Amino acid sequence: MKRKILTTLVLACTITSFFLVSGCSKKNVVPPDVGGDGSSMSGGNDINYPLAGGGFSEDNLPAEGRLDDSTYGSAGQSGLNDPRHNADQQSDEYKRANGRCSPGLFPIYFEFDQAGVGSSMTEILIKNADFLNSMPNSHVVIEGNSxxxxxxxxxxxxxxxxxxxxxxxxxxxxxxxxxxxxxSFGEERPLFHGQDEDSYSHNRRVDFGLE
Structure with a gap:
């Protein structure tokens, strides 16, 4: 009886160890030191990722990236016409400009392994803040991606x-x-599925969705 119990315990420990090791073997990135604001200390945050048309200025966004209520109805309206709900079916140009944001809002991007908001994202955040402040009854969900x-x-x-x-x-x-x-969705909702820096840079993103 003791031998059967011992054998069962050894088998259980072996199975548990197998799943623990296999669950952690997917990737191996050493977490960086983290500053007081939650940002990584391993490098700067001022990377400037290109969107379609170049740069992050609204003037450089493609026409389909400059959304207004006349195109999709009320910006606060959730419906099948809201491109946020089918962003994966949009063109690459649209996805680079809009991510999975609601109309009137635009995504911001991050350097690899960084959580701090870079100065190159300031203009977009000011525009997003102005838009949200113009709609005082709206609520927004801020979605972090990697x-x-x-x-x-x-x-x-x-x-x-x-x-x-x-x-x-x-x-x-x-x-x-x-x-x-x-x-946070982490890596679970990539907008681009390539394994290259252009895809990675556009998946390191925060989206803004009106509720």
């Missing part, structure tokens, strides 16, 4: 820090914190 490099757990935490830092930035720009909430 590229696929790193473990699932680490990327969820990274996406959360990106979303929280972005929320704080909008608070500093006068957006009521009661109107905002954050969520």
């Amino acid at each position: 590229d696929e490099r790193g473990t699932n757990e680490y990327n969820l935490a990274l996406g959360e820090r990106r979303a929280i830092n972005t929320q704080q930035y909008l608070i500093n720009l006068g957006v009521d914190p009661a109107r905002m909430r954050t969520v």
